[in-house]
Amino acid sequence: MNQPTLPSHAEVVVIGGGVMGASTAYHLAKRGIHDVVLLEREEFFGQGSTGRCAGGIRHQFSTSINIELSIKSLAMLQNFQQETGQTIDIKLCGYLFLLSTPAEMQQFEQNVALQNSHGVMSEIWTTEQIAQRVPLLNLDDIIGGSYNAGDGIADPSGVVNGYIAAARELGVKAFNGATVTGIDTQAGAISTVHTTLGSIETKTVVNAAGPWSA
Structure with a gap:
């Protein structure tokens, strides 16, 4: 062109x-x-x-401004083809962060509470919950995780x-x-x-x- x-x-x-x-x-x-x-x-x-x-597309951030930006961005991406005519192969397959230290767990618990306050339904998972959903993971050094089903990927x-x-x-x-x-x-x-x-x-x-x- x-x-x-x-x-x-x-x-x-x-x-x-x-x-x-x-x-x-x-x-x-x-x-x-x-x-x-x-x-x-x-x-x-x-x-x-x-x-x-x-x-990657995710809501799991540690500041209010990034969480709000992610909410608005996902809304745009979900309507992207309608607005621009371009397909972007969006898949909301979820994001799971694996946590291996008590300090990480404490920080992500605070993050999830903040995300929940903005209407984002992230969750803290125990190792048992992770093993049930992703049985092939080696969880030897993992003490928990943070998950959001509305996260995913796009092209x-x-x-x-x-x-x-x-x-x-x-x-x-x-x-x-x-x-x-x-x-x-x-x-x-x-x-x-x-x-x-x-x-x-x-x-x-x-x-x-x-x-x-x-």
Whole structure:
């Protein structure tokens, strides 16, 4: 697919074409900001951290903000095909964390209590409960576990491709092979993003380049 010419100006430039950058570009456009340019240095979108992740989906976090984000994210993922037209092979097969020390058990008991307070039905399992449900596990050094049946997995590449396609439908211009080489500022504000495909004047940059952000 031939790429459009890099525009000379954009309201927002998003750096990084993984799941975070693709989602950001899509949701900006969905909220009415259509003059968005997405830049990815690799040949394909989602080749960085996104392409190397296992695609895990879970509610089992230790802070309220992450739990609430997980609730909203799962709702989006469950309706992803309807919203973007892209299948993501989502499977809510459950997550089981195995715990081997009293300190871990105490921390996860606190985590589960916090998750329950947000309406997330995680559970603490004894070794007997684990053995009943996963009989092939070696539990010699395990004292318990934390389980949530609503956790699972999805296809990271599908999520990225869905967001990119839906963002483009809303007017976002997304580019591969566009390595950012510099960012100019004037009076303390961003003015220009320089790339291997050209330069873009903008006042707003979202840096979603993962490890390359540094």
